[in-house]
Amino acid sequence: MSYSNQTRRLRDYLHSRQTPMQELLKELILTESPSTVPASQGKILRILTEAWRKRGYLVRYLPGKKTGGHLLALPQNRAKNQAIQLLLGHCDTVWPLGTIAKMPLYSQEGKLYGPGSYDMKAGLVSSIFAVEAILAQDLTLQVAPVILINSDEEIGSIESTQAIRKLAQRANRALIMEPSLGPRGKLKTRRKGVGRFTVQVIGKAAHAGLDPEKGASAILELSFVIQKLFALNDPVKGISVNVGTIDGGIRSNVIAPESKAIVDVRILNLEDVSAIEQKILNLQPTTSGTKLIITGGIGFKSNRG
Structure with a gap:
């Protein structure tokens, strides 16, 4: 036949x-x-x-x-x-x-x-x-x-x-057996590598009205970190970095002592993995009195705090 x-x-x-x-x-x-x-x-x-x-x-x-x-x-x-x-x-x-x-x-x-x-x-x-x-x-x-x-x-x-x-x-x-590519059902022969990171920010609590200068806002610091993460996006190289969820603070009148973000990373080329991973894991705080704890990796192969 x-x-x-x-x-x-x-x-x-x-x-x-x-x-x-x-x-x-x-x-x-x-x-x-x-x-x-x-x-x-x-x-x-x-x-x-x-x-x-x-x-x-x-x-x-x-x-x-x-x-x-x-x-x-x-x-x-x-x-x-x-x-x-x-x-x-x-x-x-x-x-x-x-x-x-x-x-x-x-x-x-x-x-x-x-x-x-x-x-x-x-x-x-x-x-x-x-x-x-x-x-x-x-x-x-x-x-x-x-x-x-x-x-x-x-x-x-x-x-x-x-x-x-x-x-x-x-x-x-x-x-x-995932969905094919596009309406014509093209076969996918490769896909981006996937990474996941958790960014935890440690700050210092203080009353927001009485003595805010004694605190260090973990939420303020997280806002800086998020901007640094989004700056790593590179569509030409097929690199996407997305902060998907954030959490933090304890109440509106308290300087936030903690905050957290979950980050999704997609990378097309293997040679870019190490550089992006290191840039994320080695982020440094901008806000005085705060500390970053970053865990995760591309393909979950590394873990550093």
Whole structure:
């Protein structure tokens, strides 16, 4: 069979399976699964386990200590010593429990919308039915699809990283089943590296009306730090630095003794990692009487206070 005929048959098969694909996606969307509530992962992992078992896969649940755990699915009919390709996805979302009541599932112009549909429950459904289509057409693959679904991706894959690395080292190739690039569905061949930093400012409390000169405002200092961080943005080099959340102070009439910011960093080129990391970790206070404690790193590889 020619390549074009195989492609056409796979396409036609998938078109014929649109209804069950939509039904499974609806079920996954309605099953809320925030990363920060490990118990919420149980139901969606059971749904995915059953879906893969129906496609002839052996499914193993790998429990987590602080997360909902993850699934490893292996084809039952894999030939001995057959090479593998890793299909990697996640079932957790950033949406808190109860979001579905405020952002209900709906369909519009042939598309399903709802919390977690894009990132990345539709990708999980695509994986399942892609493998089903290959099996239905009785195609012989040189590399066997092996599936790993984690439930902690949105919080940095804190427990599943070890399993991902182990499988990636054995696999001939890996496909991350996240959304494709743009409306034409282009394959992403690289992505920015990710970093996370916490900036804590220690100041000195004082009454804002009676003796403000005795205090050192952690909030004032944080405002200077934020400006320094945003100055590190470099669109030409693909460097983005964003202060996503801030917190601080104890009441309006007290000079703030503490403040904190959480910083997200994205870097396109490996050669820029060290310089940006050092600039952030080595920031110095501007406000007299304050102290900075900065932790984190690019890829969570460094930690300095």
